[in-house]
Amino acid sequence: MSDEREVLCIRCPKGCRLELKIDEEVIVEGNQCRAGEDHGKQEGREPKRIVPTTVKIKDARWPRLPVRTKESISLDKVKDVMEAVEGFVVEAPIEKGDVVIKDVAGTSVPVIAERDMEKIR
Amino acid sequence: MKDVVVIGGGPSGLAVSSELAKKGYDVVLLERNDELGGLLQQCIHDGFGTDLFGESLSGPEFADIFISRVRGEDVDIKLEAYVRSVNKEEGLFNIVTVTPKSVEELEARSVVYAIGCRERNQFEIKIGGTRPSGVYTAGTVQRLINLYGILPGKDVVILGGGDVGMIVARHLFLEGVNSILMVYPEEFFSGLPRNAQQCILDFDIPYRPRTIVRDILGDKKVKAVELVDVDEDWEPIPGTEEIYHCDSVILSVGLVPYSEKLEDLGARVDKKTSGPMINEYFETTVDGAFSVGNLIQIFDYVDDAVKTSFTAAEGVERYLENESKKDLGIELKPGDNVRTVTPQRVDERTGEKFSVFFRPAIEKEDPKVEVMSKGEVLESCVKRYVSPSILEEISISKDILLGEEEVIIDVR
Numbered sequence: 091m092s093d094e095r096e097v098l099c100i101r102c103p104k105g106c107r108l109e110l111k112i113d114e115e116v117i118v119e120g121n122q123c124r125a126g127e128d129h130g131k132q133e134g135r136e137p138k139r140i141v142p143t144t145v146k147i148k149d150a151r152w153p154r155l156p157v158r159t160k161e162s163i164s165l166d167k168v169k170d171v172m173e174a175v176e177g178f179v180v181e182a183p184i185e186k187g188d189v190v191i192k193d194v195a196g197t198s199v200p201v202i203a204e205r206d207m208e209k210i211r
Numbered sequence: 212m213k214d215v216v217v218i219g220g221g222p223s224g225l226a227v228s229s230e231l232a233k234k235g236y237d238v239v240l241l242e243r244n245d246e247l248g249g250l251l252q253q254c255i256h257d258g259f260g261t262d263l264f265g266e267s268l269s270g271p272e273f274a275d276i277f278i279s280r281v282r283g284e285d286v287d288i289k290l291e292a293y294v295r296s297v298n299k300e301e302g303l304f305n306i307v308t309v310t311p312k313s314v315e316e317l318e319a320r321s322v323v324y325a326i327g328c329r330e331r332n333q334f335e336i337k338i339g340g341t342r343p344s345g346v347y348t349a350g351t352v353q354r355l356i357n358l359y360g361i362l363p364g365k366d367v368v369i370l371g372g373g374d375v376g377m378i379v380a381r382h383l384f385l386e387g388v389n390s391i392l393m394v395y396p397e398e399f400f401s402g403l404p405r406n407a408q409q410c411i412l413d414f415d416i417p418y419r420p421r422t423i424v425r426d427i428l429g430d431k432k433v434k435a436v437e438l439v440d441v442d443e444d445w446e447p448i449p450g451t452e453e454i455y456h457c458d459s460v461i462l463s464v465g466l467v468p469y470s471e472k473l474e475d476l477g478a479r480v481d482k483k484t485s486g487p488m489i490n491e492y493f494e495t496t497v498d499g500a501f502s503v504g505n506l507i508q509i510f511d512y513v514d515d516a517v518k519t520s521f522t523a524a525e526g527v528e529r530y531l532e533n534e535s536k537k538d539l540g541i542e543l544k545p546g547d548n549v550r551t552v553t554p555q556r557v558d559e560r561t562g563e564k565f566s567v568f569f570r571p572a573i574e575k576e577d578p579k580v581e582v583m584s585k586g587e588v589l590e591s592c593v594k595r596y597v598s599p600s601i602l603e604e605i606s607i608s609k610d611i612l613l614g615e616e617e618v619i620i621d622v623r
Binding site: 139 | 359413
């Protein structure tokens with residue numbers, strides 16, 4: 091059974107309207123570049139997103155440290171990731187790229203720090 | 212005596228500082244906050260850098276690249292330095308800064324303003340009712356959530372379908388508020404399509420086009436808003452009023468370049484962009500005073516804002532070396548189907564091509580972009596699709612402009 095869907099491309103600010111025909115293969119129309127085609131195919135199979143959020147941090151300039159999934163994860167798993175990160179606390183100092191959670195919510199994707207945060211107390 | 216003083220340590224200010232230091236100039240960077248990076252430190256979502264670096268970075272990650280560049284060059288960085296005043300006397304700039312410790316004076320041959328923009332607030336749009344607590348701008352909420360871990364409320368109404376509002380809607384949704392309703396007067400979200408997709412449509416966050424908040428209701432705290440449908444001209448349709456209960460209202464109703472400081476120095480401001488009028492090297496109408504980034508106009512994309520810094524650094528270099536010869540004085544203006552054009556004038560013969568940014572006033576498939584003078588088309592190109600949501604860039608050859616006085620950029 092084939093399925094048709096329209097999504098807006100998120101690869102760059104242009105935001106092309108992609109028309110997806112989803113069968114055994116995904117056919118993408120409306121894209122203007124290769125990245126758009128790749129994105130459309132991925133959207134048709136399994137939409138994936140980077141998840142940005144924050145965790146509590148002790149002894150730092152701000153109460154929160156921005157973190158994100160290192161790679162994009164399945165859109166269906168976004169809420170699970172948020173729940174897994176909730177209540178997590180780290181201690182300064184932290185360096186950009188530090189792994190905060192090794193494998194978040196069974197995605198085998200780590201959550202990493204987005205910035206340095208030095209110890210202030 | 213310094214060669215350049217750069218005001219503002221956000222991405223554009225950082226980029227112009229490191230470029231100029233790399234060219235060997237004595238650069239001072241003034242930042243009023245106690246850390247560099249500007250607004251990007253609270254923009255924790257990804258999507259930055261795809262143009263400049265070919266990867267999708269978060270705001271802090273993007274900022275860090277430029278912070279490292281500045282730290283790698285010989286730039287004199289002054290944090291917690293608020294600029295009290297700038298004056299130009301006998302060709303030199305006198306800058307007075309206030310820090311927690313002292314008031315200091317600096318002298319410089321040139322100055323670059325990189326002070327960005329501010330959010331429009333509730334008093335700048337027609338919104339009635341009482342003045343309870345619980346009304347925020349979207350940027351304030353983004354800051355509260357991402358730096359302090361504080362949510363503004365549980366049941367939230369967001370007014371405005373711009374980028375910051377959409378991004379904040381996603382943060383609120385993911386951080387677990389009870390309810391979100393986004394309303395805006397346009398037909399569709401006015402921000403970038405990709406944000407509509409990944410912030411709103413991905414999570415089925417409720418939204419209502421052609422709707423505005425007419426009144427904010429509540430005694431001490433927000434209790435509800437009065438929503439009303441609007442027509443295509445954004446006029447309220449009688450009989451469609453509805454009371455909607457919420458405990459906070461977030462306004463995402465546009466950004467305005469923070470150009471008052473440059474006006475104080477005597478620079479002319481473009482009423483359409485609300486930013487200073489600049490030439491192709493980003494010099495304002497005050498010789499030796501330059502402007503970069505979102506102070507010029509609101510860019511959709513930080514990569515584009517930062518790219519202005521590279522051209523401006525060339526302009527500052529030309530100014531400092533006494534190489535600039537401003538003998539053209541060609542004005543660039545928007546046509547009927549265009550809202551804004553930058554730069555607003557072309558001064559110099561040097562340089563083959565330059566970039567023009569314009570924001571279309573209409574939505575159109577396969578439009579022709581025309582560069583015109585006295586009713587004649589000097590140059591044209593075809594775009595696949597334009598809309599007011601997307602800032603467009605074209606490259607214009609200088610030789611086609613020679614001899615013209617006023618050049619119109621339009622979309623047909």
